[in-house]
Amino acid sequence: QVQLVESGGGLVRPGGSLRLSCATSRSTFDIWNMAWYRQAQGKQRELVAQIMSSGSTNYADSVKGRFTISRDNAKNTVYLQMNSLKLEDTAVYYCRMSTFEGAVDWGQGTQVTVSS
Numbered sequence: 001q002v003q004l005v006e007s008g009g010g011l012v013r014p015g016g017s018l019r020l021s022c023a024t025s026r027s028t029f030d031i032w033n034m035a036w037y038r039q040a041q042g043k044q045r046e047l048v049a050q051i052m053s054s055g056s057t058n059y060a061d062s063v064k065g066r067f068t069i070s071r072d073n074a075k076n077t078v079y080l081q082m083n084s085l086k087l088e089d090t091a092v093y094y095c096r097m098s099t100f101e102g103a104v105d106w107g108q109g110t111q112v113t114v115s116s
Helices: none
Strands: 005-006 008-013 018-024 031-039 046-054 057-059 067-072 077-082 089-098 104-106 110-114
Touching: 005 089, 018 031, 018 089, 018 110, 031 067, 031 077, 046 067, 046 077, 057 067, 077 089
Parallel strands: 008 110
Antiparallel strands: 005 018, 018 077, 031 046, 031 089, 046 057, 067 077, 089 104, 089 110
């Protein structure tokens, strides 16, 4: 069974930074899309950022210029560097990976809380 293991969430003050990590037991060469989603309390899950196997990326407008997604194929890991965090970034963050064969894996979620 494929597992995605997330880490890096926590409590941070506004303006602070966190880096989320998500490691997969698959080879990243089998994965065409790695993404981070988030779900704030009482809201729908939304796409935050994604990175394709080509290396191309895209971001939600609300995080452009503040968040950076990257992947390390040697470590089978995707990262989300979050800078200049705002109160409204508070949410549970989930990684998702989609393979070339159509499988979709989700992480268990990690809480990010931005609070003064």
